[in-house]
Amino acid sequence: MSHPYIPNSVERVKREMLSYIGVSSIEELYASIPEEIRFRGKMNLPEPLKSEYELYRHMREILSRNITCEDYLCFKGGGTWPHYVPAICDEIAGRAEFLTAYAGDPYEDHGRWQALFEFESLMAELVDMDVVTVPIYSWGHAAGTAMRMAHRINGRREVIIPRTISPERFLVINNYVDPALKLIKVDYDRETGMIDLEDLKRKISRETAAVYLENPSYLGFIETGGKEICEIAHDSGAICIVGVDPSSLGVLEPPSHYGADITVGDLQPLGIHMNFGGGLGGFLATRDEEKFIREIPYRMFGLAKTVKEVEYGFGDVLFERTSFEKREKAKEFVGTAAASHGIIAAVYLSLLGPKGIRELGEAILQRSMYAMKVLSSIDGVKAPKFRAPHFKEFVVEFPERKSVEEINKELLKEGIFGGIDLRKHFPELGNSALYCFTEVHMKEDIDKLADALKRILG
Amino acid sequence: MSHPYIPNSVERVKREMLSYIGVSSIEELYASIPEEIRFRGKMNLPEPLKSEYELYRHMREILSRNITCEDYLCFKGGGTWPHYVPAICDEIAGRAEFLTAYAGDPYEDHGRWQALFEFESLMAELVDMDVVTVPIYSWGHAAGTAMRMAHRINGRREVIIPRTISPERFLVINNYVDPALKLIKVDYDRETGMIDLEDLKRKISRETAAVYLENPSYLGFIETGGKEICEIAHDSGAICIVGVDPSSLGVLEPPSHYGADITVGDLQPLGIHMNFGGGLGGFLATRDEEKFIREIPYRMFGLAKTVKEVEYGFGDVLFERTSFEKREKAKEFVGTAAASHGIIAAVYLSLLGPKGIRELGEAILQRSMYAMKVLSSIDGVKAPKFRAPHFKEFVVEFPERKSVEEINKELLKEGIFGGIDLRKHFPELGNSALYCFTEVHMKEDIDKLADALKRILG
Amino acid sequence: WEEPIVFELSNEGERGILIPVDDKIKREVGDVLSSIPEHMRRKDPPRLPEISQMRVLKHYLRLSQETLGADLNIDIGQGTCTMKYSPKVNERFVSMVRELHPYQDEETVQGALEIMYKLDLFLREISGLDRFSFQPGGGSQAIFAMASIIRAYHKKRGEDRDEIITTIFSHPSDAAAPAVKGFKVITIYPDPETGIPDVEALKAAVSRRTAGMIVANPEDTGIFNPRIKEFCDIVHEAGGLCGYDQANANGIIGIVRARECGFDMGFFNLHKTFSSPHGCGGPAVGALGVRKELETFLPVPVVDYDPARKLYYLNYDLPDTIGKVREFYGVFPVVVRAYAWIMALGEEGLKEVAEIAVLNNNYVMHRILREIRGADISYPANKRRIEQVRYSLKKLKDETGVGAEDVIRRMADFGFHLWTSHHPWIIPEPLTIEPTESYSKEELDEYIEALKEVFREAYEEPETVINAPHRSVIHKIEDNSWFSDPKKWSITWRLFLKKHGGKL
Amino acid sequence: WEEPIVFELSNEGERGILIPVDDKIKREVGDVLSSIPEHMRRKDPPRLPEISQMRVLKHYLRLSQETLGADLNIDIGQGTCTMKYSPKVNERFVSMVRELHPYQDEETVQGALEIMYKLDLFLREISGLDRFSFQPGGGSQAIFAMASIIRAYHKKRGEDRDEIITTIFSHPSDAAAPAVKGFKVITIYPDPETGIPDVEALKAAVSRRTAGMIVANPEDTGIFNPRIKEFCDIVHEAGGLCGYDQANANGIIGIVRARECGFDMGFFNLHKTFSSPHGCGGPAVGALGVRKELETFLPVPVVDYDPARKLYYLNYDLPDTIGKVREFYGVFPVVVRAYAWIMALGEEGLKEVAEIAVLNNNYVMHRILREIRGADISYPANKRRIEQVRYSLKKLKDETGVGAEDVIRRMADFGFHLWTSHHPWIIPEPLTIEPTESYSKEELDEYIEALKEVFREAYEEPETVINAPHRSVIHKIEDNSWFSDPKKWSITWRLFLKKHGGKL
Secondary structure (H helix, E strand, C coil): CCCCCCHHHCHHHHHHHHHHHCCCCHHHHCCCCCHHHECCCCCCCCCCCCCHHHHHHHHHHHHCCECCCCCCEECCCCCCCCCCCCHHHHHHHHCHHHHHCCCCCCCCCHHHHHHHHHHHHHHHHHHCCCEECCCECCHHHHHHHHHHHHHHHHCCCEEEEECCCCHHHHHHHHHHHCCCCEEEEECECCCCCCECHHHHHHHCCCCEEEEEEEECCCCCECCCCHHHHHHHHHHCCCEEEEEECHHHCCCECCHHHHCCCEEEEECCCCCCCCHHHCCCCEEEEECCCHHHHCCCCCCCEEEEECCCCCCEEEEECCHHHCHHHHHHHCCCCCCCCCHHHHHHHHHHHHHHHHHHHHHHHHHHHHHHHHHHHHHHCCCCCECCCCCCCEECEEEEECCCCCCHHHHHHHHHHCCEECCEECCCCCHHHCCEEEEECCCCCCHHHHHHHHHHHHHHHC | CCCCCCHHHCHHHHHHHHHHHCCCCHHHHCCCCCHHHECCCCCCCCCCCCCHHHHHHHHHHHHCCECCCCCCEECCCCCCCCCCCCHHHHHHHHCHHHHHCCCCCCCCCHHHHHHHHHHHHHHHHHHCCCEECCCECCHHHHHHHHHHHHHHHHCCCEEEEECCCCHHHHHHHHHHHCCCCEEEEECECCCCCCECHHHHHHHCCCCEEEEEEEECCCCCECCCCHHHHHHHHHHCCCEEEEEECHHHCCCECCHHHHCCCEEEEECCCCCCCCHHHCCCCEEEEECCCHHHHCCCCCCCEEEEECCCCCCEEEEECCHHHCHHHHHHHCCCCCCCCCHHHHHHHHHHHHHHHHHHHHHHHHHHHHHHHHHHHHHHCCCCCECCCCCCCEECEEEEECCCCCCHHHHHHHHHHCCEECCEECCCCCHHHCCEEEEECCCCCCHHHHHHHHHHHHHHHC | CCCCCHHHHCCCCCCCCCCCCCHHHHHHHCCCHHHCCHHHECCCCCCCCCCCHHHHHHHHHHHHHCCCCCCCCCCCCCCCCCCCCCCCHHHHHHHCCCCCCCCCCHHHEHHHHHHHHHHHHHHHHHHCCCEEECCCCCHHHHHHHHHHHHHHHHHHCCCCCCEEEEECCCCHHHHHHHHHCCCEEEEECECCCCCCECHHHHHHHCCCCEEEEEEECCCCCCCCCCCHHHHHHHHHHCCCEEEEEECCCCCCCCCECHHHHCCCEEEEECCCCCCCCCCCCCCCCEEEEECHHHHHHCCCCEEEEECCCCEEEEECCCCCCCCCCCCCCCCHHHHHHHHHHHHHHHHHHHHHHHHHHHHHHHHHHHHHHHHCCCCEECCCCCCCCCCCEEEECHHHHHHHCCCHHHHHHHHHHCCCCCCCCCCCCCCCCEEEECCCCCCCHHHHHHHHHHHHHHHHHHHHCHHHHHCCCCCCCCCCCCCCHHHHCCCCCCCCHHHHHHHHCCCC | CCCCCHHHHCCCCCCCCCCCCCHHHHHHHCCCHHHCCHHHECCCCCCCCCCCHHHHHHHHHHHHHCCCCCCCCCCCCCCCCCCCCCCCHHHHHHHCCCCCCCCCCHHHEHHHHHHHHHHHHHHHHHHCCCEEECCCCCHHHHHHHHHHHHHHHHHHCCCCCCEEEEECCCCHHHHHHHHHCCCEEEEECECCCCCCECHHHHHHHCCCCEEEEEEECCCCCCCCCCCHHHHHHHHHHCCCEEEEEECCCCCCCCCECHHHHCCCEEEEECCCCCCCCCCCCCCCCEEEEECHHHHHHCCCCEEEEECCCCEEEEECCCCCCCCCCCCCCCCHHHHHHHHHHHHHHHHHHHHHHHHHHHHHHHHHHHHHHHHCCCCEECCCCCCCCCCCEEEECHHHHHHHCCCHHHHHHHHHHCCCCCCCCCCCCCCCCEEEECCCCCCCHHHHHHHHHHHHHHHHHHHHCHHHHHCCCCCCCCCCCCCCHHHHCCCCCCCCHHHHHHHHCCCC
């Protein structure tokens, strides 16, 4: 019986085609594969669920073993954050045309080019820089590229990064810049979480290719010393790279305003579902300065005119930088990464507009500050741990009598995913967890968390 | 603040437009509405949930108070049946273009016309008749129309219908044909459920406009006497109308083969979700005979050629029949009914093809026969109640010690929606329920039902 | 795309989807076909096409791209029932109620029943009426339900009244549906100057035979009959009931209500004023409301709340019920969308909807009248219009030979839709434009500019318009005999093969 | 559509969506902005456009219609990585995992972990390798991960090897990603007759500096290197590791495996061979598999099953791990689709996929060679091709002046896609066609007919091809200075405004 996914599996058609080709069996078409390496065994795979209904039933059954963040309250962030995804983002992401397009040319896939050009342009406004690339895998990868760009520009081999960086992201960057660059961690102020400027000055040198900082930081505080840090970096000839959560940019200054040469970050907060951590999309922005642009490895879609007047066309700017053109001589490499997340982010930013993005920032600030208020009213709880302004996330320190792990287990029973346990990566912070509050948390949710914690700790 | 759904609610734009019109306020544009009937009060409506997230949260909360037929096992049919809806049916139904189109003309909405023409054409093959109309509200409405057509054709004022007709459908038909026609119920054989041919012969007369029967019947048995019934009808000059469940037509003869002049039925089994009973769509088919076609009140899309060679165009056949053209002089009336369900049914039939529709019929037969086997093995249970061939549904008679109502309450606790309680409408069938089995029920489901019933009755 | 008819894609042996076979069951029951008597078993399989899955998908996706939905288009040329924006988020809610069976135990559908109950409450506020049913599957069926209630009402009172009055610019079904219900229909024409239905004609029409009146207001011309209360009073005095066709209430929600106008019942098309999308022509809901006195006549069931059991339930206990007009309780997804839409807008939002719809309409009318030579409105002496305007291209036709249908076809070349059907053509060469509140000024301007261009062409190069479309999906259909000649009409593919051998 | 750039739709005051404000919270916390120090507070709002919801929707819907997805198109002209049919039902499954957070407790994501675990098992069968990671977000990142493993492997063994060997018809990233990892890249060219990588060149290339080899097979020419095992042996003998670029394994799944060929590791693009849709260029998964000996080098975490606790869990305990190449565990929706796709096909189905892909490709090749004047294949002496063919239009170019890029642009007029980028142009005027198993013979024929027509035009009316497209969404771009001149390039709308005053 012919399979619905394989039209030419119909026997009659197979025979017709074989006869056109002039061979008697498909086997003959594999004649270039020597018998010694041919796989003649049977792959041990489950019996197929050929009818769509059986497949659906099987998948529904297996997926019902998950509990989602719509079933439970989720206060986890740390690189993938719970946000509300507008229905129109899903609608556009799900359009068959966008979903199943690949590397179409500027003519027959004009829509895809325009959408990604608009992504670049909208992000450029958000970070207030002139150049944004087509999206890349993730924040970590984009940060790694920014550091390698710095290295290619100034030839130096060290990058200073904050000790408060996300452990996930650190591992990504660390592998990506190895062996070209060495990462040096700068310490933080135990009171405020901020980068220790004295330590920075100690560690910076003529070998420093770049200084990297994040705003808001992984631990949720706002690095208010951005300007000083960038100045220190620039003074010693280093490039300043800032990683940023774009959902903060309605209320926080974009890094370009305090000295960033390259801004990177993740698109996930901009209308992309968490997808078990699969919702990432890195962005990279810089100035319209050749020195920088020629070192960007990713694709950049640029506007152009066609032979017809008043018609926008699009194409690749400086395509010869890329590995498609230059193989190992290229600036790093480029391939399938996260284009559709870029289109979704474009839809999201178009929906929010300047007022929406500001309201989003305010809404997140309101939730976090309210959460600080009610959580810190619980006996023995310190929220936030750092004396600093925060955005979206902050460290909550619990009394030692119950470990974060135990607390989280008990929260789970109440239908709550508690904050991220920080003890493995930040033992110096004590019995602490990283809590995340966004526009999806209404007062009743935060009160429910506080009530549960009171019971658990009480 | 301007509302996202109302672009021109921006104050500045309002003023611009008012000034163009030359009035000073919107109020002035309502000058034709006299003050005495103006509503100056405040409608007592809830505070709006203006942000999409709050609306989403509210709706999710309220809808979480439902338990769906994916949560529980559903063995209810009776006019809306649980079937598997292929993903592609949802994909096409959800396409923004089809979802939000309305009454487009043959030029800019060519796709809609073609899809509905294809619906007509595919259904024509299924029922093996030459003419099918654009879909109408429901089976009941279509049946009512068929009877009125008969009345207009032969001028008679009575219709004979089976006593085993669905109570829902009966009420629809009854109101629809009133006052033009009188419905006369013909009795059924208590053993087999079939129409009592003797009673039919008694009741048929020169006043009989039409005889109406259903296959499979509401109670699930196959009316095997279709041919004789149609002959009796034709012999006395009446028109024979048969209502049919289209999912049976891969294995059952289409009514046109045993004498039906008009075939009607519901599209819901063809890829349309149950939607709490909102998944209906009536169809009406007949021969390519002017006498019949000119009496059809609904729209019929026909193929045509355009001025460009080899290009299909579409248009309304005999538009002047319709109420759009003729108002009260028309054949009944036509309006917004169930077009998108027609498109979905077209997709469904295109996916299944001749083999799929037959396999569907077989799969349903297999499930029902297996269910008969395991249910009738339970002490005191008679399944099926009627000695007759069945399709998809059959009457199960339970021992009197527990009422169907009690049984269903207990089944509910086990996550099962039991069969439809027949005691209100068919008291003569005793402690009986109408059970439905389709391709969505796998062996484990039917076994689960049987086990639960054993426990409940044991 | 030059997409073939689906039958042309057939390739023997291909499969689009497979049906779940349960082998364990199959082994248990054996050959099930033999359970069907030979003469009832289908012998020749239906000649459906055989197509692999991706190709089926592609076919219907391409047809969708050849369709202009309101989501893609500036759809204001539909008129009389222009679709407004249907918020995408509502589709999420709809997907949550797909797998509800209408006969589930009430405890398991409390969310669904609550939504029906509350939407009823909302519509009571919006209409001033006292109880709603969502059973009618569209406006025409709601009109039929009203006619049925009128019949049942008089029958119960033992009165034999068989005339229904309507106006010529009420929807065609306001005449057609009562006729089906056995009524004689009397149509009131408007004052030729003002376009307002003639009260004197009404007075002449009422009698002891008058069962009721069913009218729209504003009418399809966009004109609001200011003496509507007087109309209702006259009918009431004659002993009739008054039914309000509020299919399109978009210009007046929160501004004027059925109750204050004097109506006994009325209906709203939820797939219109309350934003459910139209799906190419349904399924839909004509939400039918009545005054308290008529509640017992509604189709069964209605949704009620039992405070004792804290349970919403289906109430079948309406002693005078007309029965049913459609199986079950209505097209529930449409009810869900309407509920969500009202919840998103609230009291002020609904009034804003009406006001902006009226503002947009008057803006468009004034632009067309000032800027487009050859276009005029119906009843030009009366410029007061609510949510839409029926225009007349009589002047254009007289001066250029280009008529409404030509303009319509040419607009397709600009990617716009203008609706053909406004029969009978009381207004010569009619076109109706209704902008609703959903379009921005820029979009209205864009539409008007296209219209302007077409009118310019009509004067300067009329052939361009008359032979349109030129760059739409297909070209002009000139041979209408395929729609009227029994020897030619091809309502199905099989008839096309039989009558034309599959050749155009 | 002549759809403007989104900024041009802006209209001050319009809103696309509103953000949930919780008034109760707002009252409690007051002015939150003041919590941010003045110098960190944003003063000028970002100049994003202000657009109402329906218009935003319409804008992106229209752009989608101006894009040809594989769902709409006969997409075989992509080549090297043609998208196959991605079953629509898989999108249902994806929608069920949207709201999972990667740090949820393992007990609450057992379904997700089970799918990852089982897909690992499936891919082991398909490749013969011993353990898979789904972390790489695409093929290039998987190559980078392989290069990272090669580096870590030699480092652990204390060897200082810094050369990676690849072939010219392996993917550009097979050269580029190792270079990023600090390797010197040595490229092997093929035998000029057969197109098969030259084993003598390889022998000459290996040395004590050889860290490894990363190659595709079949290569982008569609030619399978029959001596691949010998290649691996040579590299192994020199002390290097062998990495298999199986991004596109579509012609050989179930036919030949990494293990039997002698590879130590390899990767599959799930968004290709395993049918996840491409989404205009990701997100994606390059599923990375290694032999047992290299398992400890994989990026953390991998998924394991603990029979004692009956629990799937994330295992971070890989002592030699390269760390991570992407945050978290991979693009999970892609994993779900690949799992579902394999479940729908099973062992025989997968082999059928490969066989039909090869059959289709050879059919297309033979038709083109026999019927299209001016088209030839690369390395015409060797007609054995697996799943794709790189063609050469040298003859066409020489005879007519019409080159590959012209043909590509003209194909857009027929609604078809042919991909431009096959740099560097080792094969003159290259085009690559890969039909996959997803298209019917009729569709392949349709594509070939269009190609035939374009070639006919090239000979008879070359200007038509050279000036194409004529009826696609836009017209030809001739002025490429906007892509290379720093004074002109406009990578964002703001640069276009700055450099060109918003004028083309």
